[in-house]
Amino acid sequence: MNPTPALEFTGERFTPECVREIWYEHYHRYAFAQPLVAGKRVLDAACGEGYGSALLARTAASVLGLDIADTAVAHAQERYGDRPNLRFAQADVTRLALEPGSVDVVVSFETLEHVEAQEALLEGFARALTGDGMLLISSPDKATYSEAAGFRNEYHVRELYRDELVALLGRHFPHVRLYGQRLLFQSALWSLDDDGPAQMLTADADGGVAPGLAYPPMYYVAACSRRPLPALPGSAWFGDRDESVYRHYNHEIRKNMAAGGRIAELEREVAQLRARLAAPVEDGANEPTTTALKAVARRPWWRRWLG
CATH class of the missing domain: 3.40.50.150 (Vaccinia Virus protein VP39)
Structure with a gap:
């Protein structure tokens, strides 16, 4: 690890600490x-x-x-x-x-x-x-x-x-x-036996x-x-042998898939809350609970996610 501090990255010139x-x-x-x-x-x-x-x-x-x-x-x-x-x-x-x-x-x-x-x-x-x-x-x-x-x-x-x-x-x-x-x-194919002419294809x-x-x-x-x-x-x-760009791509895909799953879960919760709000109740029964449910249902899903 080089002890010299990194040169500040301003966007004008590249520094090797940049990634991807x-x-x-x-x-x-x-x-x-x-x-x-x-x-x-x-x-x-x-x-x-x-x-x-x-x-x-x-x-x-x-x-x-x-x-x-x-x-x-x-x-x-x-x-x-x-x-x-x-x-x-x-x-x-x-x-x-x-x-x-x-x-x-x-x-x-x-x-x-x-x-x-x-x-x-x-x-x-x-x-x-x-x-x-x-x-x-x-x-x-x-x-x-x-x-x-x-x-x-x-x-x-x-x-x-x-x-x-x-x-x-x-x-x-x-x-x-x-x-x-x-x-x-790209998908790469290369000979493990000898060096032949390169073939390049684009779909x-x-x-x-x-x-x-x-x-x-x-x-x-x-x-x-x-x-x-x-x-x-x-x-x-x-x-690079670590395949840093591809690894970052896979990380983002997994993160987006997890977020999609969480969004679907929250949408189901919202649907359940709305169904409970729409159900008839006796006059005055569960009024505090109903009021609280209405408050929660009015909040954006991302606020409910964050609590």
């Missing part, structure tokens, strides 16, 4: 990048809390984590700074002052949409990279993340549609490979099944370079 969907989304990007940075000099631009830089440092030759927030940098240095190939510094990543060609890989996840100076950001990344260096960058899809969901993230300055993102990246990197990312509910509302993953991406992850990209995976799958 947001944890999966953020950790998957760095897990995808980790084998691609093996033995490389890495810049983690807008590193935030520092967990991703620390994950990359497990395979990279060196990792420099930069962030504009002094508090994030101080936290990252305190929590992860004891690793010899990892250091953190405060900097505005839209105004990089690194030596040209000084890094092999730039990683910048969920940064692009937070800045207005997107061209300057990519110019700086291209300049800092070696000639055959690679940029790994992510950004939410405006059509799915915001418009389809009717959601506005107050920390996002400029979100992009897919064609805008591809055009922006292409102005600085001739070679771009685009991945879609979103959390999915539609009518029960038909088509090949491929027919979902609109929530985020894009792009691998970019000025030279042809190295061999990259066609897809990448990520999970």
Whole structure:
């Protein structure tokens, strides 16, 4: 257990203490990048809390984590700074002052949409990279993340549609490979004998099944370079052995089922009370009891549940 206190979660940047969907989304990007940075000099631009830089440092030759927030940098240095190939510094990543060609890989996840100076950001990344260096960058899809969901993230300055993102990246990197990312509910089959080609299937509302993953991406992850990209995976799958999202889902289902049972029980009690109130009684008989029953029956069921 790391003794360093957690960085306060404001919604602007992810912290590893977050759980479920947001944890999966953020950790998957760095897990995808980790084998691609093996033995490389890495810049983690807008590193935030520092967990991703620390994950990359497990395979990279060196990792420099930069962030504009002094508090994030101080936290990252305190929590992860004891690793010899990892250091953190405060900097505005839209105004990089690194030596040209000084890094092999730039990683910048969920940064692009937070800045207005997107061209300057990519110019700086291209300049800092070696000639055959690679940029790994992510950004939410405006059509799915915001418009389809009717959601506005107050920390996002400029979100992009897919064609805008591809055009922006292409102005600085001739070679771009685009991945879609979103959390999915899947049934998995995998060979226990050998590795064969992957099969992906998606069912539609009518029960038909088509090949491929027919979902609109929530985020894009792009691998970019000025030279042809190295061999990259066609897809990448990520999970945790505790199945935290699925376990939470099951917990909520059980809780809702228990609540439904309790509601049905209370509704039966209400029906019985009303029946007793409707039954004829002799004048003046059981008047205190009848008055009390009427008072109870008039209370909302949830007040009766809570007493």
